[in-house]
Amino acid sequence: MKFDHCDLFEIYCEASGLIPAPWGVQCFSEYPVRLRRGSLFFLVFGFWIFILVMTTGITRELTFPEPAGLYIHIPFCIRKCPYCNFYSVTDISLQSAFVKALHREMEFVSGSDLYFDTIYIGGGTPSILSAKYIDCIIKQAGQLFHFFTDVEVTVEVNPGTINAADLRDYRTAGVNRLNIGIQSFDDAFLEFFGRIHSGQDAFLTFKKARQQGFDNIGLDLIYGLPQQTPTQWRHDLQRAIALEPEHISCYMLTFETGTPMDRKKRQGLLTPLSEGRICELYDIAVQYLCAHGYEQYEISNFARTDKQRNYRSVHNSKYWSFAPYIGLGPSAHSFIHPLRSWNQQDINSYINTVQQGKPPLAGKERLNKRQQIIEMIYVKLRTVEGIDLNQFERKFGICLTGEFSTLIKRLEKQGKLICTPSRLALTPEGMLHHNSITLMFL
Numbered sequence: 001m002k003f004d005h006c007d008l009f010e011i012y013c014e015a016s017g018l019i020p021a022p023w024g025v026q027c028f029s030e031y032p033v034r035l036r037r038g039s040l041f042f043l044v045f046g047f048w049i050f051i052l053v054m055t056t057g058i059t060r061e062l063t064f065p066e067p068a069g070l071y072i073h074i075p076f077c078i079r080k081c082p083y084c085n086f087y088s089v090t091d092i093s094l095q096s097a098f099v100k101a102l103h104r105e106m107e108f109v110s111g112s113d114l115y116f117d118t119i120y121i122g123g124g125t126p127s128i129l130s131a132k133y134i135d136c137i138i139k140q141a142g143q144l145f146h147f148f149t150d151v152e153v154t155v156e157v158n159p160g161t162i163n164a165a166d167l168r169d170y171r172t173a174g175v176n177r178l179n180i181g182i183q184s185f186d187d188a189f190l191e192f193f194g195r196i197h198s199g200q201d202a203f204l205t206f207k208k209a210r211q212q213g214f215d216n217i218g219l220d221l222i223y224g225l226p227q228q229t230p231t232q233w234r235h236d237l238q239r240a241i242a243l244e245p246e247h248i249s250c251y252m253l254t255f256e257t258g259t260p261m262d263r264k265k266r267q268g269l270l271t272p273l274s275e276g277r278i279c280e281l282y283d284i285a286v287q288y289l290c291a292h293g294y295e296q297y298e299i300s301n302f303a304r305t306d307k308q309r310n311y312r313s314v315h316n317s318k319y320w321s322f323a324p325y326i327g328l329g330p331s332a333h334s335f336i337h338p339l340r341s342w343n344q345q346d347i348n349s350y351i352n353t354v355q356q357g358k359p360p361l362a363g364k365e366r367l368n369k370r371q372q373i374i375e376m377i378y379v380k381l382r383t384v385e386g387i388d389l390n391q392f393e394r395k396f397g398i399c400l401t402g403e404f405s406t407l408i409k410r411l412e413k414q415g416k417l418i419c420t421p422s423r424l425a426l427t428p429e430g431m432l433h434h435n436s437i438t439l440m441f442l
């Protein structure tokens with residue numbers, strides 16, 4: 001697909017109804033004019049507007065822009081894990097060129113007046129990058145984008161790639177949340193996954209992160225390996241909660257098309273776990289984590305909540321709430337309702353395109369009403385909050401409970417769905433069949 005000067009920034013303008021100005025000068029130059037015109041109005045009516053906002057519950061949406069997320073894809077890994085289909089390369093000699101290209105890409109989109117409250121540095125393996133690069137990326141983002149005062153800054157960490165000094169420097173750079181890709185504490189499973197770290201490395205990485213002052217740490221675990229038993233899975237969960245992380249993600253092993261693990265499966269060299277056993281393992285995770293103080297807020301995600309704080313991932317929650325996000329780096333996706341766009345995947349093309357002064361977009365689409373409905377049902381049913389029925393009807397003019405009353409009653413009877421006058425949500429059992437249930441509504 002070919003783009004002229006149509007890049008993320010114009011996509012942003014199109015989505016928000018702004019008229020795109022010549023590249024890179026939008027919004028910043030308009031603000032002072034808007035403010036001058038507005039100041040007299042606010043002097044006269046400001047007090048009453050303030051009272052109205054405070055007393056009528058007019059929400060943050062009216063007074064502040066919706067917080068957006070900034071995702072940065074670091075496309076390097078020490079070696080490729082056979083189950084993974086995220087884009088990354090093992091040639092890490094391109095690091096410096098990549099970080100320069102990333103900076104250029106940030107400049108391309110910096111004219112938007114989105115306000116961000118998260119930075120998520122994912123991949124790939126971001127922790128391959130030295131702390132000086134992470135520091136540089138965060139600083140550049142801080143200079144080029146608008147941020148709220150409280151920003152969740154997450155870096156994904158692979159236990160085999162980081163030491164205490166790096167972790168300390170991450171903290172200094174402003175990282176306040178880590179997501180550690182542990183996958184399992186069992187060395188035999190880690191070998192099956194092709195990981196470069198051991199269970200002990202994972203344990204030590206977590207401990208070092210705590211020692212360096214990280215008070216918001218998420219762990220990723222994978223279940224559903226061939227021949228995995230409930231006892232083995234319980235053991236992994238026990239070791240995870242013994243560390244008392246703030247967040248745990250439990251991902252079911254999937255055989256993504258084109259991965260070495262999928263090829264093995266097709267060749268009959270490994271037998272996936274039965275559906276019944278997978279359900280059993282999922283059930284164990286939900287019961288076990290909930291019994292130990294973790295709240296399930298999405299199919300695969302569990303967070304601790306205490307009086308002061310809720311440890312749900314602010315960034316990932318944007319994907320389930322249709323909040324705007326911009327993705328930078330090879331293969332990264334962006335979404336500013338109702339427009340979606342995605343970057344070129346190949347790192348060399350990405351760097352070359354950016355060096356030529358062009359945005360590295362590979363494609364974009366405007367979601368039509370039907371696509372928006374499908375996405376809304378699919379995404380919202382992943383969360384424990386589910387679909388807000390009133391909001392859905394206001395947005396699409398469809399009363400879901402009226403249109404699908406028979407289906408909803410059947411799923412409720414099967415214990416897979418909860419339907420209240422205002423909300424439609426899957427039960428933990430229903431979440432396990434999320435894909436097939438979503439299809440029933442289409």
Ligand code: SF4
Pocket residue numbers: 076077078079080081084085086088123124125158181
């Ligand atoms: S699972 Fe993580 S470390 Fe392994 S190849 Fe994928 S991105 Fe790289």
